[in-house]
Amino acid sequence: MSAPPPKRRPREVFLRAEEPPSEYGKRPEERSVEELLEYGVVNLDKPPGPSSHEVVAWVRRITGIEKVAHGGTLDPKVTGVLPILFNRAIKVVPYILSEDKEYVGVMRLHGDVSEEEVRRVVGMFRGPVYQRPPLRSAVKRALRVRRVYDIEVLEVSGRDVLFRVWCEAGTYVRKLCHDIGVLLGVGAHMQELRRVRSGSLREEESVTLHDLADAFAAWREERDESCIRQVVIPVERAVEHMPRVVIRDGAVDAIAHGAPLMAPGILAVEAGIRVGDVVAIFTKKDELVAIGRALMRSEQMLVAKRGEAVRPESVLMKPGVYPRAWKTGKGG
Numbered sequence: 001m002s003a004p005p006p007k008r009r010p011r012e013v014f015l016r017a018e019e020p021p022s023e024y025g026k027r028p029e030e031r032s033v034e035e036l037l038e039y040g041v042v043n044l045d046k047p048p049g050p051s052s053h054e055v056v057a058w059v060r061r062i063t064g065i066e067k068v069a070h071g072g073t074l075d076p077k078v079t080g081v082l083p084i085l086f087n088r089a090i091k092v093v094p095y096i097l098s099e100d101k102e103y104v105g106v107m108r109l110h111g112d113v114s115e116e117e118v119r120r121v122v123g124m125f126r127g128p129v130y131q132r133p134p135l136r137s138a139v140k141r142a143l144r145v146r147r148v149y150d151i152e153v154l155e156v157s158g159r160d161v162l163f164r165v166w167c168e169a170g171t172y173v174r175k176l177c178h179d180i181g182v183l184l185g186v187g188a189h190m191q192e193l194r195r196v197r198s199g200s201l202r203e204e205e206s207v208t209l210h211d212l213a214d215a216f217a218a219w220r221e222e223r224d225e226s227c228i229r230q231v232v233i234p235v236e237r238a239v240e241h242m243p244r245v246v247i248r249d250g251a252v253d254a255i256a257h258g259a260p261l262m263a264p265g266i267l268a269v270e271a272g273i274r275v276g277d278v279v280a281i282f283t284k285k286d287e288l289v290a291i292g293r294a295l296m297r298s299e300q301m302l303v304a305k306r307g308e309a310v311r312p313e314s315v316l317m318k319p320g321v322y323p324r325a326w327k328t329g330k331g332g
Contacts, residue, residue, distance in 0.1 A: 039288075
């Protein structure tokens with residue numbers, strides 16, 4: 001399981017043009033606490049017991065923030081990474097929901113099977129798998145295909161199998177355990193499950209509800225910002241895996257108003273972007289402006305002198321942060 005997720009952001013960046021340092025905007029780490037909460041994300045370690053909806057209600061009470069959403073439902077008994085988003089950061093929820101996930105769980109077999117046979121059968125579930133959502137699912141129970149990028153047995157103790165799975169969003173691990181049991185001929189069910197990664201957010205960087213409550217109490221009562229800056233991270237951290245396009249200062253306000261990004265407004269672009277890919281649009285100060293759909297490949301964006309390069313689908317930055325330097329309908 002050491003291979004990186006398939007959608008991890010490419011490392012290679014192509015520079016199209018250069019501009020002097022910007023006097024507008026601010027780096028995400030320089031935001032005030034109030035600004036951080038406007039564009040903030042909590043990488044929450046969900047405890048067992050409450051539903052994801054109940055966790056959101058608790059977070060509202062702890063923080064006093066009304067606009068709160070989660071980025072990926074976990075069953076009440078399931079623990080681990082649950083992205084919590086505040087205010088304008090909620091606009092990235094659809095993109096977080098669609099990212100790959102990683103879990104560690106315990107599958108209990110209903111009969112005795114050799115460890116060798118368990119490992120052999122589990123390995124057969126790498127690749128595309130057919131699944132029908134369970135009866136209590138919130139989605140339509142239509143047969144669908146999901147991809148298991150990797151699955152491995154970590155340990156076998158009697159009828160308990162400790163496993164790790166890296167899969168496409170929307171994969172039902174409970175159903176995966178059931179199907180493995182069927183193929184083994186003895187039956188099986190998911191005994192325990194923990195999500196250890198969701199997109200860019202990982203278990204080792206997660207915080208608890210107690211951490212969150214303590215941080216907000218320290219901020220309110222003592223004006224101590226240090227803890228709140230540890231538990232609430234900028235929304236930019238939640239989209240690190242996305243291909244990135246960096247734009248000129250003069251294009252920022254047009255995008256903030258919902259205009260398409262025109263090719264001349266691009267300063268830098270990451271390698272590997274294809275037409276139709278979801279990309280994140282950033283300022284030179286690493287501020288997330290919007291998320292959109294690429295209308296050109298990376299190479300085309302570098303050489304095009306006109307035309308729409310990216311069409312925004314979700315705009316996060318408020319208008320007016322950068323000066324208006326565009327004509328109606330132009331994004332660059």
